[in-house]
Amino acid sequence: MSAELLVESVSKAFPGVQALDKVNLALHGGTVHALLGENGAGKSTLIKIITGVYRADAGNLKTNGEERFFDSPIEATHAGIAVVHQERNLIAEFSVEENITLHNPPLRLGIIDRTERTRLANEALTTLGFEIDLNERIKNLSVAQMQLVEIAKALVTKAQIILLDEPTASITAGETVKLFEVISRLKSQGTAILFVSHKLEEVYEICDTVTVLRDGVSVLESKPLANYKQSEIVDLMVGRHLADRKVVIRKVDRQVNAVLELKNLKTSLGHESVSLSLYPGEVLGMYGLVGAGRSELARSILGLHEITGGEILLGGKSVKIKSFRDALHVHRIGYVTENRKEEGLFLDFSVRKNVSVTILSKILQKLGIIHVGKEDVVASKYVDRLGIKVVDNDQLAGTLSGGNQQKVSVSKWLAAETKILIIDEPTVGVDVRTKASFHELITELADEGLSIILISSDLAEIIAISDRILVMRDYELVGEVENTKDYPSISRSIMSSIHSGS
Amino acid sequence: MTFKSFFRNRMTELSLTIIFIVGFLALVSTSQGVLLSRASLQGFLTYLAVPIVIGMAQMVVLCIGQMNLAVGAMGGVSTAIMATQMADHKVSIPVALLVGFLGATAMGAINGALVVLTQLNGFIITLGTMTILLGVQYRLVRTFTIDKYPTSLPDFGKKNIVGFPLILVIAIATSVVLSMYFSRTGSGRRVLATGGNALAARLSGVSNSRSVFIAHTLSGALVGVAAIITIASLPGINRSIGGDWMLSSFSAPIIGGVLMAGGTVAVYGTVIAAGVIRLVDIARAQYSLDPSIVSLTVGVVVLSTVALSEWRRRRTVRQNEGRKVLPA
Numbered sequence: 001m002s003a004e005l006l007v008e009s010v011s012k013a014f015p016g017v018q019a020l021d022k023v024n025l026a027l028h029g030g031t032v033h034a035l036l037g038e039n040g041a042g043k044s045t046l047i048k049i050i051t052g053v054y055r056a057d058a059g060n061l062k063t064n065g066e067e068r069f070f071d072s073p074i075e076a077t078h079a080g081i082a083v084v085h086q087e088r089n090l091i092a093e094f095s096v097e098e099n100i101t102l103h104n105p106p107l108r109l110g111i112i113d114r115t116e117r118t119r120l121a122n123e124a125l126t127t128l129g130f131e132i133d134l135n136e137r138i139k140n141l142s143v144a145q146m147q148l149v150e151i152a153k154a155l156v157t158k159a160q161i162i163l164l165d166e167p168t169a170s171i172t173a174g175e176t177v178k179l180f181e182v183i184s185r186l187k188s189q190g191t192a193i194l195f196v197s198h199k200l201e202e203v204y205e206i207c208d209t210v211t212v213l214r215d216g217v218s219v220l221e222s223k224p225l226a227n228y229k230q231s232e233i234v235d236l237m238v239g240r241h242l243a244d245r246k247v248v249i250r251k252v253d254r255q256v257n258a259v260l261e262l263k264n265l266k267t268s269l270g271h272e273s274v275s276l277s278l279y280p281g282e283v284l285g286m287y288g289l290v291g292a293g294r295s296e297l298a299r300s301i302l303g304l305h306e307i308t309g310g311e312i313l314l315g316g317k318s319v320k321i322k323s324f325r326d327a328l329h330v331h332r333i334g335y336v337t338e339n340r341k342e343e344g345l346f347l348d349f350s351v352r353k354n355v356s357v358t359i360l361s362k363i364l365q366k367l368g369i370i371h372v373g374k375e376d377v378v379a380s381k382y383v384d385r386l387g388i389k390v391v392d393n394d395q396l397a398g399t400l401s402g403g404n405q406q407k408v409s410v411s412k413w414l415a416a417e418t419k420i421l422i423i424d425e426p427t428v429g430v431d432v433r434t435k436a437s438f439h440e441l442i443t444e445l446a447d448e449g450l451s452i453i454l455i456s457s458d459l460a461e462i463i464a465i466s467d468r469i470l471v472m473r474d475y476e477l478v479g480e481v482e483n484t485k486d487y488p489s490i491s492r493s494i495m496s497s498i499h500s501g502s
Numbered sequence: 503m504t505f506k507s508f509f510r511n512r513m514t515e516l517s518l519t520i521i522f523i524v525g526f527l528a529l530v531s532t533s534q535g536v537l538l539s540r541a542s543l544q545g546f547l548t549y550l551a552v553p554i555v556i557g558m559a560q561m562v563v564l565c566i567g568q569m570n571l572a573v574g575a576m577g578g579v580s581t582a583i584m585a586t587q588m589a590d591h592k593v594s595i596p597v598a599l600l601v602g603f604l605g606a607t608a609m610g611a612i613n614g615a616l617v618v619l620t621q622l623n624g625f626i627i628t629l630g631t632m633t634i635l636l637g638v639q640y641r642l643v644r645t646f647t648i649d650k651y652p653t654s655l656p657d658f659g660k661k662n663i664v665g666f667p668l669i670l671v672i673a674i675a676t677s678v679v680l681s682m683y684f685s686r687t688g689s690g691r692r693v694l695a696t697g698g699n700a701l702a703a704r705l706s707g708v709s710n711s712r713s714v715f716i717a718h719t720l721s722g723a724l725v726g727v728a729a730i731i732t733i734a735s736l737p738g739i740n741r742s743i744g745g746d747w748m749l750s751s752f753s754a755p756i757i758g759g760v761l762m763a764g765g766t767v768a769v770y771g772t773v774i775a776a777g778v779i780r781l782v783d784i785a786r787a788q789y790s791l792d793p794s795i796v797s798l799t800v801g802v803v804v805l806s807t808v809a810l811s812e813w814r815r816r817r818t819v820r821q822n823e824g825r826k827v828l829p830a
Contacts, residue, residue: 304704328707335705343705346698348765357695357706360688369686412706 002029003160010059037213038431082159266309285466293475338425344409347398382411514759557754559724567764568624575635578744580729588651603726610722649738659734698765
């Protein structure tokens with residue numbers, strides 16, 4: 001029997017919001033079904049209901065003909081549903097093999113059968129076409145490798161229904177190709193696959209059918225994807241026509257002194273000789289594949305890793321930056337991290353306290369007491385400017401949705417009013433509309449005189465908002481492109497630097 | 503801050519207050535009002551001071567996600583310093599108290615410096631310093647009871663301010679200052695930031711080393727305050743002082759709503775939780791109950807308080823997930 005999952009008229013409300021409203025979705029064996037929608041449209045909630053994390057308020061769930069909701073993720077696993085979450089659920093101290101068979105280790109006489117375990121893990125990894133030492137600890141793997149282990153974990157349960165929540169968000173193009181081969185193979189074996197992604201190009205490459213959620217409503221239900229153009233899908237997701245953004249070529253004066261200059265910088269992480277200049281009010285894009293060494297360069301400049309050679313010049317003067325604290329308060333350089341949850345936010349802090357953490361010394365009154373009034377003004381300023389959706393400034397950051405958390409994380413560094421801001425992958429996992437607002441914001445900030453280094457793996461993003469683009473490969477700058485914002489020609493020259501090097 | 507959001511984050515403290523009031527009234531009514539007599543009320547309040555202060559000494563280290571196992575040993579050494587200064591070296595009371603207080607603060611600072619320098623967890627460092635300090639305490643006090651110091655000190659410990667024992671007033675005042683420190687000063691906010699997310703704190707320009715050092719030093723200073731209260735309220739000092747501090751220093755903040763993972767403080771929660779624990783002690787003494795029944799009940803009550811607040815916290819988090827403000 002071929003696998004089948006039917007979501008019928010499912011509704012779910014949280015206080016103050018109807019997260020899902022009579023949503024329908026039909027997932028059949030042998031197809032890849034795209035689930036699309038902006039952040040907060042209800043995709044994650046739907047997945048959580050299917051896998052028994054949440055209880056639906058109304059509606060039906062039919063799995064292979066059996067009508068019932070699951071009370072826990074374990075029940076869903078037993079019914080043949082596997083889910084690969086956006087957040088990787090692996091145990092860092094366990095080996096690859098142990099993680100792959102974690103949910104259901106093969107037992108003999110109540111003791112784990114190691115030979116069988118190795119066989120199962122090997123089988124799953126072979127299916128994936130992925131070679132790795134089975135005894136390697138997860139903590140020693142790259143993000144992409146972890147993602148693949150996570151998928152192997154789903155394969156080993158022999159699931160007939162696999163839900164992939166943004167599986168390509170953090171893996172390289174080459175690995176994506178491999179993953180798609182696996183998906184195709186699973187599809188031909190009759191597995192039903194639900195594919196959630198923000199990357200529409202990929203969706204068109206791999207998916208057969210599509211469901212679009214908007215504000216908790218399924219505005220397009222299980223239709224053949226080929227019948228819709230990409231722009232139509234975007235319109236359905238956003239609910240209105242996104243006005244085509246005007247292409248603006250900004251004028252950046254590069255005759256003046258650079259605000260930041262790197263001269264033959266060598267780091268303990270493997271950069272041999274990196275040289276670049278950043279000019280006042282410039283948006284300098286830094287493109288590269290995941291693992292090219294861009295974030296590592298940024299973090300080294302800011303004092304997190306050792307500089308072993310070369311020079312950093314700020315406004316023409318050679319400086320030594322000892323720590324992020326030094327960078328922020330003395331040299332006025334900020335760094336917006338790509339990992340908002342792990343590095344960007346204090347989840348138990350209110351929005352107000354999150355925003356003010358970088359400027360505590362500026363909002364003090366007598367005796368070192370924080371002026372809460374001033375603090376609130378600053379918080380409100382950024383809540384308004386970035387359109388952060390909050391009940392009030394005292395709402396805890398941990399209770400906000402992903403896009404809003406990202407905005408809070410960014411606010412903190414904007415509040416510091418630095419001269420230079422290094423922004424690392426600002427729009428990963430962020431919906432179309434939030435992404436557009438981030439792009440506008442970055443341009444605005446540059447117009448106000450802030451000098452920005454934008455690290456991004458999203459080619460369209462880099463081309464849309466940078467003034468100049470540097471290309472990094474294997475810890476080396478391999479190309480520099482003056483951005484004319486002509487997508488076809490710019491993307492061609494960037495890709496050729498990536499593939500041929502210099 | 504709106505009224506609603508004020509209570510949104512303070513459910514544990516609210517329920518503890520209710521438990522305290524109900525428990526107190528129950529004790530008063532079943533003891534035919536004996537608890538309300540001047541002497542027993544005085545005893546109740548006097549012996550509340552030390553648990554409050556050592557609870558806070560532990561809380562400030564818990565809030566950076568670490569533990570201070572040396573709380574008791576530091577208190578023991580600190581009181582021993584004060585007592586020997588006065589008894590053996592005839593140092594005046596204020597000077598002796600100050601030296602003991604600074605000694606405790608220095609011990610905390612050493613803990614902090616060791617944690618920062620070795621990059622080991624506070625648990626291991628304070629386990630080590632605890633053992634060393636217990637040795638120091640024994641060398642200072644031996645098996646004697648030191649009580650040959652001016653009687654004006656015990657008199658000071660018995661003073662009242664508008665009916666409240668002076669030492670309890672000191673404890674409460676300390677907690678008010680501490681509460682202000684965490685909620686309203688830049689330094690306190692940075693310490694909490696380190697506890698909440700050390701990596702994010704670092705990227706936001708907070709020095710985690712400094713936060714860790716401050717938290718441990720503050721813990722030492724609070725132990726110093728507890729030592730002053732102790733020496734003022736006891737007739738003499740022996741080597742058992744501080745012996746029962748370590749475990750009880752954990753119960754008040756944890757019941758009071760401080761997360762073991764760090765990032766939060768609950769000063770009022772710690773104070774009121776110390777009060778609840780004190781009530782249980784009183785009940786045991788009042789009814790000369792079978793200790794086994796008492797510890798059984800206490801254990802169940804403590805666990806259910808913690809479980810209840812945890813359940814409520816999770817429910818709130820779950821309800822808030824995916825929360826959005828509807829367009830007006």
